[in-house]
Amino acid sequence: AQTVTQSQPEMSVQEAETVTLSCTYDTSESDYYLFWYKQPPSRQMILVIRQEAYKQQNATENRFSVNFQKAAKSFSLKISDSQLGDAAMYFCAYRSNFGNEKLTFGTGTRLTIIP
Amino acid sequence: DGGITQSPKYLFRKEGQNVTLSCEQNLNHDAMYWYRQDPGQGLRLIYYSQIVNDFQKGDIAEGYSVSREKKESFPLTVTSAQKNPTAFYLCASRETGIHNQPQHFGDGTRLSIL
Numbered sequence: 001a002q003t004v005t006q007s008q009p010e011m012s013v014q015e016a017e018t019v020t021l022s023c024t025y026d027t028s029e030s031d032y033y034l035f036w037y038k039q040p041p042s043r044q045m046i047l048v049i050r051q052e053a054y055k056q057q058n059a060t061e062n063r064f065s066v067n068f069q070k071a072a073k074s075f076s077l078k079i080s081d082s083q084l085g086d087a088a089m090y091f092c093a094y095r096s097n098f099g100n101e102k103l104t105f106g107t108g109t110r111l112t113i114i115p
Numbered sequence: 116d117g118g119i120t121q122s123p124k125y126l127f128r129k130e131g132q133n134v135t136l137s138c139e140q141n142l143n144h145d146a147m148y149w150y151r152q153d154p155g156q157g158l159r160l161i162y163y164s165q166i167v168n169d170f171q172k173g174d175i176a177e178g179y180s181v182s183r184e185k186k187e188s189f190p191l192t193v194t195s196a197q198k199n200p201t202a203f204y205l206c207a208s209r210e211t212g213i214h215n216q217p218q219h220f221g222d223g224t225r226l227s228i229l
Contacts, residue, residue: 004157009155033215033217035217042222043203043222043223043225044220044222044223045158045205045207045220046220047217047219050215050217052215091157091158093157101146101209101211102148102160102163102173103148103150103158103160103207103218105157105158105159106157107155107156107157108157
């Protein structure tokens with residue numbers, strides 16, 4: 001079974017600075033997807049960024065980018081120019097391309113933005 | 116606007132009572148999912164359905180039941196057999212015809228015990 005580990009329960013960053021959130025995963029599969037979801041206090045789950053395992057190029061969405069290291073099974077999220085609206089819980093998630101294609105989540109990292 | 120609607124936002128259950136959480140989507144997605152979120156934990160899969168009239172158990176299905184009679188609806192019943200139902204419940208859906216599509220989530224239902 002796949003597992004996802006987020007080793008940083010809490011992180012904080014000064015507004016306008018850069019922060020990196022860590023995620024590692026364990027799988028024996030070669031074809032899968034990785035996601036970062038953001039959950040603000042409203043509790044809505046919002047997709048931040050996705051990465052397809054067969055693509056070597058790291059995904060980027062505006063201020064959000066990932067560092068995908070397939071051999072190391074690492075998938076970190078970098079947030080540049082942090083803004084107050086970035087404050088939230090961030091979840092890393094894994095999805096296989098086989099079977100039910102469910103999402104397996106990490107336990108989350110709470111990000112605080114310091115004005 | 117297309118999206119996923121969960122109702123009610125807050126729900127209270129008495130001991131020994133069954134309650135049903137509603138999930139409706141107008142995204143024309145084939146697959147739908149129910150997740151449970153507890154404090155300090157990520158989301159865990161309860162049940163999922165990839166097509167109408169078919170559904171499978173997820174990782175924590177005991178004490179829950181679902182139905183999928185219509186493509187747009189996937190209600191979750193929390194039965195009296197679920198001894199610790201207090202949690203935040205999230206419904207999600209996904210278009211399965213396109214491989215890289217992510218799951219989209221509703222706004223959730225918070226269930227508490229009276």
